Amino acid sequence: MIIQFRCERDHARRWMCRETLHVNGEDIPVQIAWTATTEPRPAGLEALFALERVVLRKGKAGGADMVKALPEQSQARLGDADVVVDFTTAERDRDSAAKLYLRPRFNGVAGENAALAAILAGNLPVIEIVNERDGTVIDRGHPSAEVAAGLSGGLDTVMARTLSMLAAAVSGAPRLVPQLAYSMGAPRKPAPYVLRGVATSIAKEIYRLCCYAPHWHVGWRYNDNSDIWQTRDLSGPAWNVLADPGNHFYADPVPVTWQGRTVVFFEDLDHRVGKGIISAIEFDGKGPIGDVFAVLEEPWHLSYPFLIEQNGELWMIPESTGHRDVPVYKCVRFPDKWERHATLLSGLELADVTITQHNGLYYMFGAWRDGTGGYSDTLAIYYAEQLFGPWQPHASNPILMDRATTRPAGNFVTIDGRLWRPVQDCTNGYGAALGLAEILELSPTTYRQTVRHLLKPGPLWTGRKLHTLNRCGTLEVIDGSRVQPKTTALLNRFRSSGKSSQPEWRGAIAKPVAERQH
Known part of the structure; x- marks a missing residue:
């Protein structure tokens, strides 16, 4: 040709x-x-x-x-x-x-x-x-x-x-x-x-000389009643912010209850080196307890720690686009020890991989990029009979190019027998808002979805962006971005240096977001 x-x-x-x-x-x-x-x-x-x-x-x-x-x-x-x-x-x-x-x-x-x-x-x-x-x-x-x-x-x-x-x-x-x-x-x-x-x-x-940018932060709350998928907005109990040291940001929170403990995993990026690792913090039913601790680091950037249970084991698939593959890690000691087990796909950039089971097959969704253009506008889907593959590309890959409805933003949910997924709406910039998309048709040869609801930052979740949504039991987590002056990080380190060897932000329960200044 x-x-x-x-x-x-x-x-x-x-x-x-x-x-x-x-x-x-x-x-x-x-x-x-x-x-x-x-x-x-x-x-x-x-x-x-x-x-x-x-x-x-x-x-x-x-x-x-x-x-x-x-x-x-x-x-x-x-x-x-x-x-x-x-x-x-x-x-x-x-x-x-x-x-x-x-x-x-x-x-x-x-x-x-x-x-x-x-x-x-x-x-x-x-x-x-x-x-x-x-x-x-x-x-x-x-x-x-x-x-x-x-x-x-x-x-x-x-x-x-x-x-x-x-x-x-x-x-x-x-x-x-x-x-x-x-x-x-x-x-x-x-x-x-x-x-x-x-x-x-x-x-x-x-601005970048004066502030860390972007600076993502994790919001959390316990919601015993209806959740975001039912209310279709951010109303309910006040959101709390997981405290960070200022020169790190936290993003892509994923909660899980395993072996009787509830832990939230997330991307932890040090602004000074510009590379993310996966860290975590434990929750006790009232809020975070103990210190933030690192659980997985590679020479390349890691983020979006998708978790899935299979055959009585817990597995993690972090975003690894810098290494151009989709790896899977096995939890060998919960929650802080993980070992690379297999590579599900290689030789491609596939961001924010999220997997669901539907009609007897596993489906892997991710934001696909061919080395040029934006990072959040193109959806690719792969399917397999088993979690570890072999994974086959959807017949119409890349499925969709649309900055408003493509990039995954958290776990799939099933409501009244219908499958839904949160999506990033990047119309007004990366991670600016969240869409709640109903999947109308999904097979190895077909796909249709429609965004039913749109969630934006506002009085209930102050800050400038909103781009991840997950839930475990009554614990809901989201994330967004805010202005983070570099002087704040210096002040945090100065204050903590005279009190203990551990920074004061570790394990702290932050004020509800409505009480914070941005």
Whole structure:
């Protein structure tokens, strides 16, 4: 197979100049047929991109950078391909003999200017892959913007995710096309947009000099009555915050009762080294007791310690995207000793792995990434007859690209025979809100879900974000982020140094969140 990209010669960008597209585990050759420009770009666009490269990316190359010398291997003739992907706004080449003629659209409109207009309006566009021969939409997705710095970064992210979707469309795998609404705001002019972004970037750098960012914290409460899944909001008993030392953050809390003890496991990240480990603290029915203690550390970053019981044993599957695998650890001494037992999947980035059993099979959900674009917008599902596999990919992987409904946010629950899962809503940034999604259909070949309820930070859970939900018995846990001045961590260490060898925050029961200042 040969894939041909049709791109405008006068606006050649780094993301276009590729020799292959990774499809079904193989690198398929890509040719580029350069065409004439069909519509001009905004005046001064490339100068603004150059400014962003210096200020926002510290000189690092990006996919939106212009390419002046076109690669010789990219020269191709129109018509010499099995699949044509037309990135221009020109009419379809009706003489093309390609078996498949695709055109990406951004909020329903073809061309780079359409993608830029959406970004300038303050939102990354909905991407559609359209079969130009009959007008059908083969796939549709809405990317997340965690790595989209500025206008050029937004364009880079959009095109990276467009290539991800194209690989899936070309693979022949059945696509489960979601219904996603366009966000059609009024676009701003490029210069004010870029200058504002540069100013915001400088402000963030100053903020990071003064504060640890992001700084996640764990909320907990005992709720003897209805839980969040019943109330569909954060009402009920006041939330407490698990105290941290200031220069560490705690996130992704997962409670479990095992061998008569209730323990909450969580990501413990030291801001000074930027790497997470898995730590834990015990609860006694009233709150946390004893000290926070480390339970699992690797040379790479660990987070999201998903727990599952199998054959009378307790197992942990922490996020291990930095090592590009999905490992499983066996608890050999509860709660503080774990040993690596097996690798369920390898050679891929799959974040926040969460497993459920449904109709006799195990299903593994995770936020999938192919090395580019955002971290929270693409869902992949795998299934197996046994926990330890072999695990097979869902027929339509990647299942879904939608920043609002993709990334796992805690354990599955069953309510009145219906399966639900919490999802991260990253519409307004990573981990900004929680969605409660009902799974309508799940099999090795099908998947449908719908978000019924949305939970956001507010008076009942102050802070800036909300991105994990779990429960064990009457103990409910969530997490969010807050402003954490670096001086607070220094003050905590100073206060604790004169009292004991252990910092005073360890084992402390924090005030209800409503009493805290943020």
